[in-house]
Amino acid sequence: MQQKNSINRRAFLKLSSFTSAALTIGFYFPALAEESTILTAATAEDLGIVLNAFISIDKSGKVNIINHRAEMGQGAFQAVPQMIAEELEVSLDKVSIAFGPGHQTKYGGSQITGGSSTVRGAYKHLLRTGATAREMLVEAAAKKWGVPATECYALDGKVIHRPTNKKLVYGELVEEAAKLTPPKQVALKERKNYTIIGKPLPRQDTPPKVNGKAEFGLDKKLPGMLYAVVERCPYFLGKVKTYNDSVVKTMPGVKHVFKVQMPVFDTLREGIAIVADNTWSAMQARKALQVEWDTTGFEHLDTAALYNRMKEDLRKPGLSQRTGGNFDATYDKAAKKLEAIYETPYEAHACMEPLNCVADVKDDQITVWGPIQGPDWIQRDLAERFKMPMENITVHMTFLGGGFGRKAFTDYTTEAVLISKEIKAPVQVVWTREDDMTQGPFRPGAVYECKAGISDNGRITAFQTKMAAQNMDHQWPHADKSNFNGSTTEGLPEVFINGLDHYSFSDIPTESPIPVMWWRSVYASTNGFAYESFMDELAHAAKLDPLDFHRLQLRDERAEALMQMLEEKTGWRTREKNSGWGMAITECFKSMVGEAVKVSKQPDGKLKIDRIVAVMDCGWYVNPDIIRAQVEGSIVMALGAATTHETHFTDGKAVETNFHQYHMPRIMDVPDIEVYIMENEEKPGGVGEPGLPPFAPALCNAIFDLTGKRIRKLPFNMNEV
Amino acid sequence: MASYKLSINGAMHAVEADPKMPLLWVLRDLLNMTGTKYGCGMSQCGACTVHLNGNAIRSCSMPVSAVGNQKITTIEGISSDNTNAVQQAWIAEQVPQCGYCQSGQIMSAVALLKRNPNPTDRDIDLAMQGNICRCGTYPRIRKAIHKAAAMLKQPPAKSF
Ligand code: FES
Ligand code: FES
Numbered sequence: 001m002q003q004k005n006s007i008n009r010r011a012f013l014k015l016s017s018f019t020s021a022a023l024t025i026g027f028y029f030p031a032l033a034e035e036s037t038i039l040t041a042a043t044a045e046d047l048g049i050v051l052n053a054f055i056s057i058d059k060s061g062k063v064n065i066i067n068h069r070a071e072m073g074q075g076a077f078q079a080v081p082q083m084i085a086e087e088l089e090v091s092l093d094k095v096s097i098a099f100g101p102g103h104q105t106k107y108g109g110s111q112i113t114g115g116s117s118t119v120r121g122a123y124k125h126l127l128r129t130g131a132t133a134r135e136m137l138v139e140a141a142a143k144k145w146g147v148p149a150t151e152c153y154a155l156d157g158k159v160i161h162r163p164t165n166k167k168l169v170y171g172e173l174v175e176e177a178a179k180l181t182p183p184k185q186v187a188l189k190e191r192k193n194y195t196i197i198g199k200p201l202p203r204q205d206t207p208p209k210v211n212g213k214a215e216f217g218l219d220k221k222l223p224g225m226l227y228a229v230v231e232r233c234p235y236f237l238g239k240v241k242t243y244n245d246s247v248v249k250t251m252p253g254v255k256h257v258f259k260v261q262m263p264v265f266d267t268l269r270e271g272i273a274i275v276a277d278n279t280w281s282a283m284q285a286r287k288a289l290q291v292e293w294d295t296t297g298f299e300h301l302d303t304a305a306l307y308n309r310m311k312e313d314l315r316k317p318g319l320s321q322r323t324g325g326n327f328d329a330t331y332d333k334a335a336k337k338l339e340a341i342y343e344t345p346y347e348a349h350a351c352m353e354p355l356n357c358v359a360d361v362k363d364d365q366i367t368v369w370g371p372i373q374g375p376d377w378i379q380r381d382l383a384e385r386f387k388m389p390m391e392n393i394t395v396h397m398t399f400l401g402g403g404f405g406r407k408a409f410t411d412y413t414t415e416a417v418l419i420s421k422e423i424k425a426p427v428q429v430v431w432t433r434e435d436d437m438t439q440g441p442f443r444p445g446a447v448y449e450c451k452a453g454i455s456d457n458g459r460i461t462a463f464q465t466k467m468a469a470q471n472m473d474h475q476w477p478h479a480d481k482s483n484f485n486g487s488t489t490e491g492l493p494e495v496f497i498n499g500l501d502h503y504s505f506s507d508i509p510t511e512s513p514i515p516v517m518w519w520r521s522v523y524a525s526t527n528g529f530a531y532e533s534f535m536d537e538l539a540h541a542a543k544l545d546p547l548d549f550h551r552l553q554l555r556d557e558r559a560e561a562l563m564q565m566l567e568e569k570t571g572w573r574t575r576e577k578n579s580g581w582g583m584a585i586t587e588c589f590k591s592m593v594g595e596a597v598k599v600s601k602q603p604d605g606k607l608k609i610d611r612i613v614a615v616m617d618c619g620w621y622v623n624p625d626i627i628r629a630q631v632e633g634s635i636v637m638a639l640g641a642a643t644t645h646e647t648h649f650t651d652g653k654a655v656e657t658n659f660h661q662y663h664m665p666r667i668m669d670v671p672d673i674e675v676y677i678m679e680n681e682e683k684p685g686g687v688g689e690p691g692l693p694p695f696a697p698a699l700c701n702a703i704f705d706l707t708g709k710r711i712r713k714l715p716f717n718m719n720e721v
Numbered sequence: 722m723a724s725y726k727l728s729i730n731g732a733m734h735a736v737e738a739d740p741k742m743p744l745l746w747v748l749r750d751l752l753n754m755t756g757t758k759y760g761c762g763m764s765q766c767g768a769c770t771v772h773l774n775g776n777a778i779r780s781c782s783m784p785v786s787a788v789g790n791q792k793i794t795t796i797e798g799i800s801s802d803n804t805n806a807v808q809q810a811w812i813a814e815q816v817p818q819c820g821y822c823q824s825g826q827i828m829s830a831v832a833l834l835k836r837n838p839n840p841t842d843r844d845i846d847l848a849m850q851g852n853i854c855r856c857g858t859y860p861r862i863r864k865a866i867h868k869a870a871a872m873l874k875q876p877p878a879k880s881f
Binding site: 202203205206207208209210211212213214215216218219221227252278279280281283284350351352353354399400401402403404430432433625629630632633634635636637658659660664665666667668669670671672673 | 742746749751754755757758759760761762763765766795800811816818819820821822824846847850852853856860863
């Protein structure tokens with residue numbers, strides 16, 4: 001994975017304020033290697049190697065990190081410096097961080113922020129990079145003093161000679177250290193000696209986010225930049241038949257009107273771009289545009305018909321992802337049998353910052369700026385589409401006003417490049433809230449059929465789920481549609497599946513022109529509701545307490561510790577019967593989360609959430625406050641998808657266009673959320689998504705506990721239960 | 722097109738704009754003050770909240786021609802160095818996640834505390850219900866407003 005890349009090297013030099021008088025080291029992945037290799041910038045330059053992520057320490061002792069992940073609220077801006085500072089033995093205020101420009105090979109294959117992987121994916125390399133720099137500084141000091149390195153140690157930005165207490169600050173050592181070869185092996189600190197990792201230190205991106213200075217995609221301005229909006233076909237597969245722009249062209253500020261085709265998976269979304277000298281003029285002019293769409297040749301779906309078809313589909317044999325034993329035979333013989341159907345809705349991502357992208361196409365250079373989750377993917381995608389070498393394409397990440405999976409896609413960046421290319425000027429393409437909410441891709445809705453048999457002692461003897469839903473993977477060009485959905489077990493704890501003798505997990509892919517896409521926690525966001533609601537139903541069928549019932553199925557030390565914490569923090573044992581408590585446990589992205597909810601009825605008969613308790617086991621972690629924030633946010637997002645919003649379709653178009661129809665939870669809907677984090681030495685798991693799936697089932701299980709009413713279809717109205 | 726003189730954060734700004742252009746876009750595109758955000762364009766989300774004579778309004782739905790000589794305050798005018806109590810409380814409680822809604826949240830919170838220095842949870846819920854946060858920072862917003870209220874009651878100590 002070595003590649004010469006002058007553009008990115010230049011960007012790197014600029015970003016890291018790299019000079020020969022600084023110690024700059026970083027890691028890269030040699031081809032086929034599992035471990036990363038750490039090099040100094042000088043060596044990397046000689047070898048023509050582009051480093052993945054790197055840190056640079058200058059003569060003033062300041063540390064600069066070039067971040068390899070998008071910052072969309074999940075706290076990468078904090079977690080990465082905390083890891084580096086810990087091993088480097090500097091205080092956090094010495095460390096600053098900048099976005100790395102998109103480069104496909106530079107970050108070991110993927111720079112997409114998704115799958116809750118910021119810490120999970122890179123922690124070892126980041127820790128080793130910090131530790132390596134520390135050891136090189138120690139060695140440089142030892143050389144200067146002419147003493148053995150073993151007599152020296154690093155602390156708070158200094159190297160100290162233990163016998164004499166002589167000190168040298170890092171800034172005085174960087175020049176020497178830069179000439180050394182990074183050691184192959186470095187000792188990482190033990191967790192008990194951490195002073196920075198594991199602490200709830202404040203995020204460095206907070207100050208600019210409370211005074212309006214943080215630059216989001218929509219805030220990017222370039223000299224001579226124009227603004228565009230696009231009237232895209234409201235039907236997912238429609239084409240432009242004719243359009244009349246005679247009035248539009250006379251409107252103030254309007255510069256260009258033309259047709260664009262935006263690629264969405266293997267389809268082209270057609271639209272008319274209106275380019276003006278400010279956003280509002282473009283939006284106004286758009287209102288005067290008349291377009292006739294060609295809407296023939298594809299199905300004009302509506303939600304009711306779509307869900308009927310999904311339910312019909314459940315009768316078909318599924319494409320099996322995972323089977324073991326003999327489900328049918330065991331189920332037939334089971335002491336108790338249960339089956340249930342669950343429904344979950346389509347959802348818009350509805351990031352607070354609507355989609356947007358700035359593009360500037362010049363001769364043989366493409367530059368884009370925007371709220372982008374996957375800069376390396378965008379770079380590769382643009383290179384392929386516009387048949388240009390990768391190094392002529394630069395992708396800049398701004399802050400993202402929410403991402404949730406939507407801003408990892410390539411449609412909006414391609415469209416902006418097409419528009420800039422056409423008008424030969426820098427342009428910002430602004431999606432209105434209506435565009436953002438109606439064009440998709442959406443979270444796919446799903447219908448589940450769950451069946452299980454239980455023995456007399458409450459053990460699940462046979463377990464089967466079938467999911468009818470669109471398969472995201474089937475949308476790509478040349479996709480093999482006979483492939484099963486690889487996410488049907490997502491959300492179920494691995495130890496649960498391992499404890500089953502007879503099981504089957506399968507799916508029936510739904511055919512539909514609606515584009516679908518990752519949405520925070522992906523299929524786990526819907527699986528979790530079905531599977532953990534079903535577990536609650538099984539517990540009641542077995543006449544067991546839901547937590548005890550979980551204990552019988554999740555026989556594992558780590559899961560047991562989590563359940564104990566949940567039991568303790570909720571006061572589960574001493575709660576009154578039928579007092580409105582529900583719980584659920586799910587696992588995704590290598591983290592297990594248990595949540596419990598307490599509901600009550602108000603004097604007016606409406607339901608109210610009194611308490612929400614979450615226990616997160618994400619293994620080794622960096623910043624507990626960021627984890628708490630991510631779990632809180634996941635729960636609020638889950639609350640919306642469970643109780644306040646859904647995207648419907650009629651006549652092949654999305655119905656909900658803005659927040660007056662797509663209702664978001666508001667401040668009064670959300671009580672305090674208690675989040676507890678398990679302490680253990682396990683590998684780090686994700687934190688941005690795993691808190692979402694257990695909330696809806698915990699809430700519905702609580703409602704059942706209070707009212708005896710079982711909710712099997714989301715969303716539902718809390719005021720009408 | 723018409724000419725306007727707008728009083729924003731204590732300074733006068735001259736702009737040429739269509740009378741119907743919402744204040745939001747005047748601020749963002751004509752004056753380059755991008756702290757005020759676009760979220761919905763129809764008074765549903767609060768991302769564009771600014772103050773008009775100290776009252777929180779949705780700038781996406783206020784035509785520039787309706788502003789007249791009323792005093793506009795935007796997030797940039799709250800303080801650029803985070804010395805305002807609400808900003809400090811926001812930092813202390815680590816409220817922002819993606820941060821996109823936070824200019825609007827802070828503008829609503831500042832207006833609330835000016836009106837009501839001792840808000841209850843209920844007062845906060847009512848004053849802040851027009852501001853959506855997709856990242857779900859609501860519980861922290863509630864805590865931060867209580868904290869800011871407490872800070873404002875202290876005699877002005879040194880900032881932290
Ligand atoms: S943009 Fe003004 S309220 Fe949403
Ligand atoms: S912090 Fe992201 S929308 Fe509020």
